[in-house]
Amino acid sequence: MSEAHLPQRAQLRLQASWQRSQDYGVSVEEVDPLFAGTFDDESLFFECGREALAGLLVSLPGEPVSLMLTDPDGLVLSRVSGDPSLLRALDAVHLAPGFAYAERTVGTNGLGLALADRSPTLVRSAEHYALSLRGYTCAAVPVLDPATGRVEGCINLTTWSEQGGELLLALAQSAASTTSALMVARSSGGRSRPPARGHVFRVEAPRLEPGSGTVDALSPPWQDALAEAAGAARLGRGVVAVGETGAGRSTLLAQALRRVHPRGRVLAASPPAPQDSEAWLGLWTPELGKPDTAVLLRDADQLPTWVAEHVRDLVLRARVRAAATGAGSPTFALTSAGLDTLPAALVGLADAVVVVPPLRDRADDVMPLARHAARRARGREVAFTPSAENALRSCGWPGNVGQLIEEATRVATRTDVVDVRHLSADVLSGSTRRLSRIEAFERDEIVRVLARGGVSVQEAAAELGMSRATVYRKLAQYDIHLPRAGR
Template structure:
């Protein structure tokens, strides 16, 4: 007992000295504790209170939770004789699961807001067995007065990181907490072992497609010292050589491009200009599982550095130089797939080559043509004709040498009478849905095809797109997105592409015309990510749940009462619709 009291006095005295002199040496205090105390002090953590907040937007049915639950149950059974809480958090220190072995320890945890949905990062509650694990990247055992915040100094906690077994990234933290008098070094060993079992469960929780991508990636990486990238629909892997070769922005853009290309043919050999100015060559193979494309594995090499450097010579015939400057892609499109489409379309428009622009509805096909023609030939010379328009009259009234865009060519029933004659002297382009099969009478007029990537493959462009759309919708106004709202948009799948983004921001501006747009200002469709298209009745139910959560400031119990449903039903529906409101 004397040793325990002496230890507590030493730690209390050391922390008091640190408050007086942040640079003081603290002999006898573990290094990881001192480092955490200094971080807590620098971030202004209140040492007298637990000042964390609740996060209503957690995915309580995530892959991590599903893989961890059996391990958590087993760990709780192992230590059932001790009053402890077993906790799983996500990679932002937010509690996803808490399992108590006694009612008393659960009440104590509630008193300290150590409960589902609350955050326990160091910036909020100082040194602890969750936030300190995420800061240090390793397992820790924080006992008694090693906690920075006084209300937690009666407790001990042992935490270990749970890493993705493929990427090595920390996905969450497994923690066991109890009162100091019930603490034992064995808790640290138990939680570390349990975290390893969760990682093993994550390793085996892959579908056939993910496994096929991972298997090819490991083979290519093992036999090559070169940079290797692998992408699937829900995964991305980059070996150390690639991570050191490209900066994070370029790597994100390259990943987007790989996802865009993986469904467009069995082999890839592309030369790309990345946002930083680096030019790379990407050679790879699509991976299939059954009849479906599961991903792409590619080897990457640099052809030109970003600043000063010589491009690798690639022998090929070059056309005569065009004296006009090359039009730069719009600020809302810097990813390689968008840049490739822009460059190819610019070459066709300059040469007067009839151009077919394909892509998903709402992806920006018409905008690309209008912006490009304005940059090359000057604004106001684009005539857009739909399947229901009178093409002859529209072209006749357009003036000399317009760019005639046959919009939604795949929906045209045939070649309207008089159209070929009306198009003499006009420059020609068209848009069509990706993979559409239009009549040969119309397709025969085109000599080149460019594909615009969907918004889900342009994640690096999303912030710039948001800024550009807000500037168009609210010119001259001080309008911007909060960080949480930006993250919400980044998580959305955007089935309606840029057109859907524009509608979403327009709806948000109707709720908040100026200032910082919050998550609650976004339409309900942006705050959920259903796996497939929803029926009308499902959309109505989802919107009602989002409205109730907004009305109650994210309090799920209160929202369930407003809706007149059981709390368990509400939790199930939130998980079903992946609601983040």
């Protein structure tokens, strides 16, 4: 790639992206994105982003620029341009609505890198990973939810490679700012976001597989389950990972399948709403049985009976074809809460059952996962004080890894050094019963006051308007665990 004109930070970002693209096994010849299916076209972000792009398009009559809106995973939601020839060229490389253009599927590109780094990004022709994209220059800017700071999606502008890039990036930043301003205005006006129509489903490459920055060097229970799954997959056996929701079933299988197919594709399909079942089957089943593709079916216990039966028939036919041609057995894996919850049609495909332990039984995994999530959220290393580490390790994590990732991501957006005072009351409280709104408020206030540090129970009682004995009783009632407070 051409680097002479790039600032050092931009060079490092591009180099890191190229390395990740290579680790993902992305083709350097041409892009092969996945068609992702339905999406929510009634969200506040989609409405405001489309309006911002329409306004920008008016100021660019006939210019060879395509303006796009994507979701947080790189799925192209809308695309407009005043240049039909550019649109036809973009269709040829699948940079079109309905296709996922994340970094992991097509390699280094503007919108993929902008979403990966949560930063405005300009990728010129030769800086693209895939050769088929080197005829374009792309500028992309993430759009954050003004209320939560969560990435809602991305504004992406693409033009021919010979066009200027700096102006393109400025235009993308302007459209992103307009989108955010519209979201703020409409949110403050009391307008609630309409619910999505049906379930938004995707067929995608799993996010937490080796090469994407995941953590696989975890505790012995995780390593044992991972080795078991990889061993079964290597023998061509159908593998089902069972365990609690959020324990990491899909992640474990994705890591196992990546061990077996280090340069192949690992596709993951999550159950759709019943009305989307036929379209969903059409998206991923053509990939079944391809020698360089492994298929992971998430939450298979949520499939309707007729869909499960159809999946079974497809897998069995793929196995028969493979046996007749001497090819390897199709690599197929699925996740479920338990073997007893699988639809009867799929039980016969589960040649090997791997149990994924919940996070509460893997305390040694808590801090590696927390640091990983915090680093991804903040873009740099985040430190944890000993008291914060103790609190995180002591938590029972009823929501498993998903809850831990959410907590670590939340605190990492606020500080470079996480202390116990930054942690939520849910982490510091061991109560497993459902609290009323009043109880939850009371618990949160007690945690807020005592977590400041240097506050004695007597001082906390005075601030909370309680007696010292009541504070102690409430600490026991809500099972609140804090660093040793002054008496």
